[in-house]
Amino acid sequence: MGASYSLCSHSSTLSTHTLLHSHPKATAFSHIRQSGLPNPSFKLNPTNQIFQTHLRIMAQPSQVLPLQGGQVEVGETQEGNGTRPLLDFHGIDQELVEKIVYDALVWSSLHGLVVGDKSVQRSGKVPGVGMVHAPFALLPMPFPESHWKQACELAPIFNELVDRVSLDAKFLQDSLSRTKKSDAFTSGLLDIHSKMQEINKKEDIRLGLHRSDYMLDEQTKLLLQIEMNTISCSFPGLGCLVSDLHRSLLNHYGEFLGLDSKRVPNNPAASQFVEALAKAWTEYNNPRAVVMFVVQADERNMYDQHWLSALLKEIHNVSTLRKTLAEIDTEGELLPDGTLVVGGQAIAVVYFRAGYTPNDYPSESVSKSYFPATQILILF
Amino acid sequence: MGASYSLCSHSSTLSTHTLLHSHPKATAFSHIRQSGLPNPSFKLNPTNQIFQTHLRIMAQPSQVLPLQGGQVEVGETQEGNGTRPLLDFHGIDQELVEKIVYDALVWSSLHGLVVGDKSVQRSGKVPGVGMVHAPFALLPMPFPESHWKQACELAPIFNELVDRVSLDAKFLQDSLSRTKKSDAFTSGLLDIHSKMQEINKKEDIRLGLHRSDYMLDEQTKLLLQIEMNTISCSFPGLGCLVSDLHRSLLNHYGEFLGLDSKRVPNNPAASQFVEALAKAWTEYNNPRAVVMFVVQADERNMYDQHWLSALLKEIHNVSTLRKTLAEIDTEGELLPDGTLVVGGQAIAVVYFRAGYTPNDYPSESVSKSYFPATQILILF
Numbered sequence: 091m092g093a094s095y096s097l098c099s100h101s102s103t104l105s106t107h108t109l110l111h112s113h114p115k116a117t118a119f120s121h122i123r124q125s126g127l128p129n130p131s132f133k134l135n136p137t138n139q140i141f142q143t144h145l146r147i148m149a150q151p152s153q154v155l156p157l158q159g160g161q162v163e164v165g166e167t168q169e170g171n172g173t174r175p176l177l178d179f180h181g182i183d184q185e186l187v188e189k190i191v192y193d194a195l196v197w198s199s200l201h202g203l204v205v206g207d208k209s210v211q212r213s214g215k216v217p218g219v220g221m222v223h224a225p226f227a228l229l230p231m232p233f234p235e236s237h238w239k240q241a242c243e244l245a246p247i248f249n250e251l252v253d254r255v256s257l258d259a260k261f262l263q264d265s266l267s268r269t270k271k272s273d274a275f276t277s278g279l280l281d282i283h284s285k286m287q288e289i290n291k292k293e294d295i296r297l298g299l300h301r302s303d304y305m306l307d308e309q310t311k312l313l314l315q316i317e318m319n320t321i322s323c324s325f326p327g328l329g330c331l332v333s334d335l336h337r338s339l340l341n342h343y344g345e346f347l348g349l350d351s352k353r354v355p356n357n358p359a360a361s362q363f364v365e366a367l368a369k370a371w372t373e374y375n376n377p378r379a380v381v382m383f384v385v386q387a388d389e390r391n392m393y394d395q396h397w398l399s400a401l402l403k404e405i406h407n408v409s410t411l412r413k414t415l416a417e418i419d420t421e422g423e424l425l426p427d428g429t430l431v432v433g434g435q436a437i438a439v440v441y442f443r444a445g446y447t448p449n450d451y452p453s454e455s456v457s458k459s460y461f462p463a464t465q466i467l468i469l470f
Numbered sequence: 471m472g473a474s475y476s477l478c479s480h481s482s483t484l485s486t487h488t489l490l491h492s493h494p495k496a497t498a499f500s501h502i503r504q505s506g507l508p509n510p511s512f513k514l515n516p517t518n519q520i521f522q523t524h525l526r527i528m529a530q531p532s533q534v535l536p537l538q539g540g541q542v543e544v545g546e547t548q549e550g551n552g553t554r555p556l557l558d559f560h561g562i563d564q565e566l567v568e569k570i571v572y573d574a575l576v577w578s579s580l581h582g583l584v585v586g587d588k589s590v591q592r593s594g595k596v597p598g599v600g601m602v603h604a605p606f607a608l609l610p611m612p613f614p615e616s617h618w619k620q621a622c623e624l625a626p627i628f629n630e631l632v633d634r635v636s637l638d639a640k641f642l643q644d645s646l647s648r649t650k651k652s653d654a655f656t657s658g659l660l661d662i663h664s665k666m667q668e669i670n671k672k673e674d675i676r677l678g679l680h681r682s683d684y685m686l687d688e689q690t691k692l693l694l695q696i697e698m699n700t701i702s703c704s705f706p707g708l709g710c711l712v713s714d715l716h717r718s719l720l721n722h723y724g725e726f727l728g729l730d731s732k733r734v735p736n737n738p739a740a741s742q743f744v745e746a747l748a749k750a751w752t753e754y755n756n757p758r759a760v761v762m763f764v765v766q767a768d769e770r771n772m773y774d775q776h777w778l779s780a781l782l783k784e785i786h787n788v789s790t791l792r793k794t795l796a797e798i799d800t801e802g803e804l805l806p807d808g809t810l811v812v813g814g815q816a817i818a819v820v821y822f823r824a825g826y827t828p829n830d831y832p833s834e835s836v837s838k839s840y841f842p843a844t845q846i847l848i849l850f
Binding site: 117175195198204216218219222223397 | 572576580581587596601687721773780783
């Protein structure tokens, strides 16, 4: 059975004429995907290992109970492929595991580590209904500290790479020319890009919120990058909470498990995402303007996004507007000076948690071309 | 249409030989029941009025949306009588109300102001599944500060009254003699009480966690006591959160509404309940002993209770055990020295969130008589 870890590092970069890469942040956030590694959690707690938090993307987290045979069923994956990865808890008293599971479920419920339940129809539309704990790994996984540091050090370099690529029109068009031929969606985006080149439209201020996913290859012991997300990077909100959850569980049970809560690294992904958004908002220099979250109409992971809105308001007093592309199409207005106004509110920053799939575009309407024509910051 | 407010004051008293009523606390927690008073929230914000939080006990809080005609449907009462009290929001822009409702729902979800949804079967048994925001009043109600203070001042007096009554065996038996004849449940409790008198069993240390409910009578302008709860006082956990929710909403929208968040009084009910439980636990003087929450098998209001457990652990490092009376019957053991052991753990304090109805007693078994024979603190 193959075994691998993955680690996701959220980071952001804000670039202006003078501020290019002055804010490259390699956040300590991570989560690890684990596929069937036997007994990973309880072997050791060596000083060169740290514990990484783990948040699985799954649809039926409520299947976490009951416990059988010392193993915790962690439910189906969100993709619904029926795979049921098992965390092996051999060596831990089953009664103790049940206690930890119970406490973890309570902690999640009290601290907003929740998602919409797909079995409740409105759970992706209306907040506060049909909630279920987010899926999570019960305990953090050991991860080599050196690889962790490596990923953190790589973050600003990848940020700069993405920023430079975004400015290199020829490279972008050339690299994606074959994709353009076979994929109508990419083709549409490249057409918008070409139009912007034609009118010589350039953004002086750019902000990227990225998430880089890595896996630790067991054979080569190398950290391998799986993908780098440059739009709609999910789980900065809930991921931080998983770190907090693990810290809380180890505070209570660490002694029994031989795990030290202090080895769970700090995970400031949410506050750093929010700091970057606030910095971009400040650059826009209109105190009445808001940050617009472009969202999908049905979003069961809305609480991950709501955490960012809540922190943005609480820490930086910046307000958020949530709109689908269809709503922006109906309610949006482009003023002659390039200001985008939606529902009567000037938009300083657009944060995309949608728009990366053709399904998010309801029609061939102006919504597709609103953003590049405006003066606002666009976060792809 | 009649109009009345009610206010609930949580308080606790811990009595020992030397400590009698040294901890009578009138907590600032309150919630108000309101029945059809026209436009109570937005008349004024005079200096002699404070705002009271409001947590309705309802079954279908998800009915809080949509908004129609400037009124918010706050759903059915928990009793399921189909009454749908309406809060009148005339004078507030409907779009603003919708925004506030949305923010309130998000806030509740992120901050653990949740209950189990009755439409989800397991929501009263397993934490973290089938959650829905707790029902709440969208905004605090004005309440005369003088009456508020009066209720707070009354709390320690009522606490002392209850404590004295609990020690006056003859008064108790005489007062309830007629009830004893017609009510088998009360009769059973009085029989246990009589047995304890016969063996001269007395508790040197007593702790009461009480909740006193008041209504403000609109005709007489008097504060009228509705009832005093001396067992299973609910909502110290969630009630505090409603105060926080209202404060948060007024911080954002108070200016538009003419309401000042600073006028929402501090509500330390949860931390004071927990402080009292910790104090009682300390009196038992066994660092390995735990506080046992006696709960109902199906409890959709479990998060209100979980907040107390969480705070008890977090603030005082005291652990909690949750058991139904049936489970105690099976797993409990009474040691010769009077120590109650449940699931291998010595019980220092019993906190009853069940046991006030015949349904909670599964049989005529020893569970009924466990507690009075032990040396532990009993919280009725």
